[in-house]
Amino acid sequence: xxxxxxxxxxxxxxxxxxxxxxxxxxxxxxxxxxxxxxxxxxxxxxxxxxxxxxxxxxxxxxxxxxxxxxxxxxxxxxxxxxxxxxxxxxxxxxxxxxxxxxxxxxxxxxxxxxxxxxxxxxxxxxxxxxxxxxxxxxxxxxxxxxxxxxxxxxxxxxxxxxxxxxxxxxxxxxxxxxxxxxxx
Amino acid sequence: xxxxxxxxxxxxxxxxxxxxxxxxxxxxxxxxxxxxxxxxxxxxxxxxxxxxxxxxxxxxxxxxxxxxxxxxxxxxxxxxxxxxxxxxxxxxxxxxxxxxxxxxxxxxxxxxxxxxxxxxxxxxxxxxxxxxxxxxxxxxxxxxxxxxxxxxxxxxxxxxxxxxxxxxxxxxxxxxxxxxxxxx
DNA sequence: GACAATACGGAGTGTGCACTCCGCTTGTCA
DNA sequence: TGACAAGCGGAGTGCACACTCCGTATTGTC
Numbered sequence: 001x002x003x004x005x006x007x008x009x010x011x012x013x014x015x016x017x018x019x020x021x022x023x024x025x026x027x028x029x030x031x032x033x034x035x036x037x038x039x040x041x042x043x044x045x046x047x048x049x050x051x052x053x054x055x056x057x058x059x060x061x062x063x064x065x066x067x068x069x070x071x072x073x074x075x076x077x078x079x080x081x082x083x084x085x086x087x088x089x090x091x092x093x094x095x096x097x098x099x100x101x102x103x104x105x106x107x108x109x110x111x112x113x114x115x116x117x118x119x120x121x122x123x124x125x126x127x128x129x130x131x132x133x134x135x136x137x138x139x140x141x142x143x144x145x146x147x148x149x150x151x152x153x154x155x156x157x158x159x160x161x162x163x164x165x166x167x168x169x170x171x172x173x174x175x176x177x178x179x180x181x182x183x184x
Numbered sequence: 185x186x187x188x189x190x191x192x193x194x195x196x197x198x199x200x201x202x203x204x205x206x207x208x209x210x211x212x213x214x215x216x217x218x219x220x221x222x223x224x225x226x227x228x229x230x231x232x233x234x235x236x237x238x239x240x241x242x243x244x245x246x247x248x249x250x251x252x253x254x255x256x257x258x259x260x261x262x263x264x265x266x267x268x269x270x271x272x273x274x275x276x277x278x279x280x281x282x283x284x285x286x287x288x289x290x291x292x293x294x295x296x297x298x299x300x301x302x303x304x305x306x307x308x309x310x311x312x313x314x315x316x317x318x319x320x321x322x323x324x325x326x327x328x329x330x331x332x333x334x335x336x337x338x339x340x341x342x343x344x345x346x347x348x349x350x351x352x353x354x355x356x357x358x359x360x361x362x363x364x365x366x367x368x
Numbered sequence: 369g370a371c372a373a374t375a376c377g378g379a380g381t382g383t384g385c386a387c388t389c390c391g392c393t394t395g396t397c398a
Numbered sequence: 399t400g401a402c403a404a405g406c407g408g409a410g411t412g413c414a415c416a417c418t419c420c421g422t423a424t425t426g427t428c
Contacts, residue, residue: 007374007425033415044377049417107347145360152344152357160340163291166332173336176329180364191395191404217385228407233387 014051016041022062026099030059063105066095067120074127082140085131086178089154096158097170103162107155125151142183153177198235200225206246210283214243247289250279251304258311266324269315270362273338280342281354287346291339309335326367337361 020041024032034055038045052058078084096103132150135141164170204225208216218239222229236242262268280287319325348354
């Protein structure tokens with residue numbers, strides 16, 4: 001991920017910028033300013049822009065990071081497929097509630113399809129697809145829904161979670177959604 | 185709504201601005217520029233700002249308008265309570281799909297509660313509450329959900345719809361959601 | 369330790385946009 | 399129909415913010 005031919009200070013600063021960006025965008029969403037990120041990282045703005053040519057690129061970098069982490073930890077071959085699907089879904093929704101930038105991402109990924117970083121997007125869609133299929137095969141999820149509907153519901157849940165402060169309420173709403181997905 | 189002591193041209197321009205704002209914000213969301221609204225309305229920017237002191241005020245004005253229209257047309261005493269609830273819910277989601285500005289509104293109204301124009305917000309919440317209660321009394325909707333969960337689900341559906349171009353997909357996803365709300 | 373090569377900081381630049389101000393126009397009313 | 403208040407247009411202002419540039423500092427190498 002980080003080219004090894006990079007000077008030590010450069011590598012260190014790149015890491016700092018990414019961490020700061022994750023925090024700042026997580027708190028204020030994509031409208032947060034690049035200057036705020038630089039300040040939080042303890043570097044000059046010039047440094048931020050050397051590592052990431054545009055604000056958009058920086059934003060995408062942290063999104064890719066989070067998605068990669070999610071995909072890595074997806075319980076693709078857990079013993080209980082129904083629980084695996086539900087927990088993966090719920091985990092993404094939780095992430096959206098905690099980090100503003102994430103809900104948008106899920107929305108765009110799920111629906112627009114394009115977006116840069118198509119690889120990670122494809123991976124997460126595949127992971128969800130696998131979990132869905134397994135849960136359907138196990139008879140836990142109705143067989144007439146496809147990945148497409150699941151993604152729309154996921155995106156909606158993420159965006160709603162992003163703005164719902166009450167965690168218990170979030171959980172109850174999600175439970176209703178899962179009931180809709182459950183096999184009769 | 186429009187003070188009668190207003191000169192004829194002022195009243196006419198106010199209407200034009202509102203119509204243009206509805207179109208422009210509907211297409212591009214709240215980030216659309218005020219200048220674009222003025223251009224579309226065929227008036228100078230000064231005129232826009234005389235009628236609405238800030239961009240925010242203009243935005244809120246069109247939101248209030250739409251909400252009022254929705255509340256007016258809510259089928260509060262329809263014969264079929266289940267269908268009434270569903271159609272009202274679906275209608276709001278459809279509106280969100282058509283008009284970008286609307287999904288945000290629903291999200292904010294449903295969850296943050298404050299927001300200016302609290303009256304209309306309150307009205308729409310009440311309308312949904314009535315429809316929900318009636319559908320529950322009729323045994324069509326599970327009795328353990330409250331207005332709060334319904335609003336979270338509604339807000340999520342609105343935001344997802346806002347970004348889902350495929351109308352059929354939108355409809356199928358909504359159907360899954362309704363199944364979750366249905367009484368067993 | 370010297371000397372490139374690489375990276376850093378942050379003042380400066382350009383742009384877009386909300387909002388203001390004022391000379392001109394139009395509607396109203398006697 | 400004349401006078402004047404109410405309203406209009408749009409150039410101008412200030413500000414926020416993405417992005418650039420270059421003199422200075424740090425790193426790696428022989």
